[in-house]
Each structure stands twice: as C-alpha cells, then as structure tokens.
Amino acid sequence: MRLLGDPQVSTLQKPNGPAPLDGPVPFLSKLHEWVATTDHKKLGMMYVTCGIVYLIIAGLEASMMRWQLAWPGQTILSPEEFNRLFTMHGTTMVFFVGMPVLFGTANFLIPLMIGARDLAFPRLNAFGFWLFLFGSFLLYFSYFGGQGLYGMGSAPDVGWFAYAPLTERTFSRGHSTDYWILGIFVASIGSTLTAINLIATMLGMRCKGMTLMKMPLLAWMMLVDCFLVVVALPPLAAAQIMLIFDRLLGAHFFDAQAGGSALLWQNMFWFFGHPEVYILILPGFAFVSEIIPVFSRKVIFGYPLMVAASVAIGFISLGVWAHHMFAVGLSPMLNAIFMGSTMLVGVPTGIKMFNWSATMIGGKIRFDTPMLFSTGFLCQFLLAGLTGIWLATVPFDWAVSDSYFVVGHFHYVLFGGLLFAIFAAIFYWFPKATGRMLNETLGKWQFWILIVGFNLTFGPMHVSGMLGMPRRIYTYEADRGWELWNLLSSIGVVVQIVGFALFALNLLHSSFKGRRAGDDPWDAWTLEWSTTSPPPAYNFAEEPVVYSRRPLWDIKHPEDPDWKYE
C-alpha cells in the first residue's frame, strides 16, 4: 500500500497495533486509565457514551409526557411533574445529548482525519469533558437537592429557554432554577474551552500537504461549528450570571416588577439559542458529508461551494435570533428584517441539500446502514427546513409560534435530522472505534422502525399545532379536535421504543461479539481509515503526507488520483 518515491501520492504508513498485553488488566487500573486519560479517542468515546445514556434518559422523560397526552384530560402526571419533564427533556437533549455527541465525534475524528496525534491541548480537553459531566450531574442533582423550601419544587420547571421573569425568585422558589443555571453554566465553560482547543488543532496541526481547502468536509463543518460555540456560548453564560445575581444577590436585571427587562433575557438567550440550533445540526451535516460520498462511491459534488455554504450558515445564523421573538411585539420593520435574514439561511442550507443529492446521482450506491440513515436524514431534514421557511414567515409564525407545530418542526430538525445523522455516524465509525462491526440486520430493522415511529410521532404534531394546540400543556380538553393527532403521536413513541431497544441491543452485543472490522471496512477515503481499528495511542506511526482531499483514493487509484482535478 505504501508507494514511496512517487511524491504525488500520499505516503502513509500503518502503525503497529496496540502492544500485546500480558494477562487480563485489573479493573482498577482499567478504570484509572479511562478516568485519567487525555487521549482524544478515549475522551471522544466517553462523550458519545454519556450522550447515549442521556439520550435514553431524556427519551424516557419524553415518553412519559406522551403517555399523559395520549388522551385528553389524563392525570397520570401532575402539572408540576409534567412541567419538570419537558424542562429536563429539552435541557438534557440540547446540552447533554447534542453537545457531547458534537464534542465526542469531533474529539475522536478530527485528529484522525487531519493526521494529527492528538488535540492541541490534551489536558484542557480532559478538563472540558469532566466539566461537561459534572455539569450534567449538577442538573440532575436538582431532583434531590432542589427542594430548598418545603414544597417548592425539585427539578427545574421553567422550560429549556427559562424565560424571565418566570425564573425570578418570586415565581421560582427553592433552588431548582439555580441548579439549571449552574449545571448548564459549568458545562458551557467546558464546551467553550473544547471548542477553542479544536479550533487550535484544526488551524495548527494539520498534517503535511493538508491545506485548509484539502481538509475533509467534516473538519470544515466542525471548524465553523466551534467558532459558533465560541461566539454564542459566552452570551448565555453572561445571561446566566446575571440571572443568578438576580436570584441570589437581589439584583434586578430581568425582574420586570423592579425595573428589569424581560425582553433582555429573551434577546440574550436567543442570541445564544439560535446559533445553538446550528451548533447542533452542523455535526449532522458533517457526518452525512463524509458518509454519502463513500457509499455513493463518488467524490462530494462541489466541495468549495459546500465549504462556502457552511461558512455562510455560520455567519447568517448569528443574525436571525429575533425569529424566536416574532410574537413579542417588535416593530413591523424589525420583524421584516429578521424574517429576511432567516429565509436567507435557507439558501446555503438548500445548496447543501442539492449537493448531497447530486453526489448520489450517478453514483453506485451501497445501502448499508450508515447510508440508510443518511438518506433518512436527507428526506426528513428537507421537510424540517421547509417548515422552517414557513415559521420564518412572520404572519404564519404568529399563528403557530409556541404551538405543537413548532415542536413538530424542531424535532424534524433534531431527531429526523441530527439524531438520524448520529445513528449514521455511529454505524459508520463504530468499527474504527472498537474494531468490530455493528450488526447490519439489526441496524436495518432499527432504521425502518424508527422511520415509521419518528414520522408517526412528530408528523401529527404539525397538525395539532395548526389546530390550535399550544406546546407545554400538561393536558387538554376533549372538544378541541386534537385527540386523534395526539393519540397517533403517542402510538409513534411505542414504535420508537422498539427501535431504540434494537439499537441498545446491537451496541451491547456488537461491542463484544461483533464481526471483526479490519482497518477499512467501508472502502473509504479519509485518513482515519489508514490506521488500525481501533487506532493506537497517537494514531499514526509517522506523520502522513497528503496531496488531495481523499488521500486513500489516491493510493487506491494511482492511475486516476484526485490531486489532478482539485
């Protein structure tokens, strides 16, 4: 495989596999190895594992909500319990599922894909992970410690965007909201540090020959993503500090009764909150941008335009936050401006859709599980993007904002889009991380069951929203015309649970008994597939040299290498 002497072909050398071990490793030293590690691959896998655990927890929280809402007027949950559930579900999904999967995959993949030995600051990286984990513990500890005053609540019940002044001491007694603030605050410091770390890695540690325009698309999208994190998370942290000043030190930033401003919180939160949505979905884009070409056996269509579109999305998404505030009574001019900027973000996103489709057309597609999930992503994210254009249209937003239509829309983004892409990524890179394949048959069953379950759960929500059902209500009356749609949604959850169970089974089984993967099971083209599965400490025996965006293609096709065309 190594073609020395020809300078125009990437030089890659396989490192030796992990050193053979003498006898079984005692549990304690194993534990110590993981807890004290600064290895980007171990940290990456820990992030993703935590993300999956929280996905299951938050999914169960959501299932309880859907159980309550399956029929009108049910009393399985009290209003307080329901309100805590959607707050914890939303907060967990955003901060403790989406974010760790982002940083976990970036951690694991970026050094491998750009031919580096680790992140720029490995110990900072470990610090970021532990901040994230303890932040999440802080949030969930509220279930035990949030009591504060007797009867004043346990977990926070203020919704994931925690609008002021509902979060002020007057309306949110006890300490539940303090836990919400601190948990996210701590985790977001970790996220900001890790993002800086990743930026430094991508800008400073690319292997020889890898100019910025030769980076894999995944790296580009993660780069944009990390910049967004660095710009968007600090305003949230600032807002949270102000809020905790209000709550604990008697300041009045958001206390409308005492001259503070409720809208100030909304502006600060959404200045973070909208970019956050893109922070969550960009990794999804990144995964499918790697997977679709490999399984279509074709180079990505229009790489430079894809890069440009990602950068454009990054910039535009910083200027659209007030579309979450169309109903607060902004002037018509402001509303129109933010409508325009929001619609504009649809253009680069549309470009990506077209480029992915064009990559598939004319290819020779293999529908293995990663490709199935990527295709699911394309179709469902398309629908999410289109209902996003609806919501950007201010008059329509006045009709459905804060209704179940919005819940339907953002689950098409986050579940139909992001989560499907995450499944694609797990099926695609699991062999690299563990050396074993996930079971394809189980994977395909999981895909089709989730397609049905997902669409059955979240499709009808668009309808119930347009029929006037607000979000965040713990019950509703029978005469409003919402019964059928809610029942369908809840049945969909039952179907989903089967899909998730298959996935859990597959993960457990394949981790120990899965078929051996080999180094390059998908016949892929980026650098991570040139090293062993799992990769050894420090990844590469010697620094790779690349001449194109697909170094392994060059090696596999010396007669027709990429660098001739780029």
Next chain:
Amino acid sequence: MVDLGSLIWHASMSMLTTAAPVCEPAGTIQPSMFNPAGAPAATILGITWLLFVITGAIAIVVLSLIAYAAIRCRRKDGDDLEPAQVYGSNPIELAWTVIPLLIVFLLFMISARGIFDLERTTPPEGSLEVSVTGHRWWWEFDYGDLGIVTAGELHVPIDDGKPADLFLTLHSADVAHSFWVPQLGGKMDVIPDRINHLWLQANAPATYVGQCAEYCGTQHAKMLIRVVVEPRADFEAWVANQQKDAVAADAAVKEGHDLFLRTSCINCHTVRGTVANGSFAPDLTHIMSRDTIGSGAAPNNPKTLRQWVFDPQNIKPGCDMPSMKLSRHEVDLVCAYLETLK
C-alpha cells in the same frame, strides 16, 4: 391556485378533524387556523397556502432527486468498478444558488406586506377596545369607558353584515403570557415590562376559544380564553347588566353573604357594592354570567362552583387560590350567595 389548494386541503382536514363531537353550546367552534373568522386570520391562512404550494413544489423536486438516486443509482451485485467522479459544475451550482434566492425574495415581499397589514398599533375605526391583563393563570378584561372589569370571557358586539373589530392592549401582572385565539388572528405575547397591541376580527357571532400560548408556570395549560361574539343588542344588554353593582343579598342568602364577607375571600376578590374589593383575583360581581370558572378550567354550574370553593386545587392544581377550609355546609351557604350574582 391558492383557492384550489385551500379547497383540497380543507376538505381532507375537515374530514379528519370534525370527527370529535362538539359538546360545547351551539356555535362554539374548534380553535383551528383552517377556520378563519376574520381578516387577520384569513390573511394568515392565505399566506399559509402560498407557503404550502411553494415549499411543496420544492419538496417534490428534491425528494424526486433523492428517490431517483436511491432507485436508479444503486450498485449492482458484482459491479466493482468505481463510477465516474464528478467534482462539481459551476453552472449547475450557480443555478441552485440563484433560484432559491429568487424564491426567498418573492416570499419575503409577499409576507412583508402581511406583516405591515396585520401589525397595528392604533385601533381600526369602530373597534371595541379592551385592556387585557394576563395573571397567573387567568385573564382580566377591562372595558375602559364602559366601566366593566371581567375575567376569562371577552364579549364583543357584532353588527349585521359587518365584521366586528377588536383591539386589545396587553399587559401582564406577573410573568410572560401570550394571547391566542386562532380563528380571530395571530397571537401576541403579554409581557410585564411592555405594552403590546393586538388586532382581531370576527365576522360571525359565535364563541371562539383559545388559550395562553407562552409557558407561564404550573397551570399554563388551563389559562383558557373565550371570546363571545354576539349581536349588538345582546351585547348591550350584557353591558347594562355588568355595569350594575351586585344585587343586595336577600334574606334567603343573607347567611352566605355574611360568611363570604367575613372570610378572606374579599382580600382577593371584588364584588362591587360590597366591602369586597380585592384586586388579586377575578372580579365576582357577575360571576354567574360566565360560562366557565377558573379561566375555563371547569364549566360554571352549581356542582363545580361548590367543588371550586371547597378546594380549587382539585380542579386546577397549583392555582393561586388556596382552599379556604370551609365546611361543606359553609360552602353551600357561600355558593348559594354567589349564585345570586348574575
């Protein structure tokens, strides 16, 4: 085109959604945006159909591309040759940058008109002006010059052959709420340090329902709104009645009247014409003229009224009225008095 789309969608929607029996008093309609009852809601629905058609077309194009690739561009068994590598194409990529830009521009122009048409800060001529205050978790309606303050239900007069305009000024007494009656128009948030306005319109007498749309705490789900649009004569009779002070208690309910005034009910509630002048909770001067109590949490009948006064936490758990710990007998007495407040 818009009308055709509306027709098809509407027919299929109504087939599916009117299956639920309507057990409200005749004339109450479900809060669907597909059933607009005035200009603002109709404008919104028109824009919705436009969006449906345009984005529907986009969806069909892209989904067909994907379907084509998924069906026609599969690898055949044993075919190990790599396909032709296409790195991109400037004209094609330019096309799918420029065409979406044009579509966005078109949509923007149409919807911007909608914004400027619907968002009003001055009342249209001849509209009823009401000042609305959102409380946790009920609505207060102040009719200004008419000298009426009520809760939960908003009455609006309508003249024959003319739509009734309603112009609301929105305040909040505590946290953020949102006023939403889908058939009459869009929603508008109700924010404590801000005064907002909302223009609604109804073109037929009926009871329109809606509810608070911004999460405001425990009982956000039961912060319902009823807008009763009625012929002007009925409205005027209603106004005349509401303007009166509460009737003097006659001998039969004297005991309940005294008990009510002795209990701390009066710190929270007002009954005009008595010493009860609390402003924390709904005005009870004409409580019996309302169809529901607790901002729509329960229908207003002797049974639910007694349940409510005995312990509101059973009907609306978490609401801001505590159980007053009255005995069953005392509840009966108080409610007998309340029932005279027509």
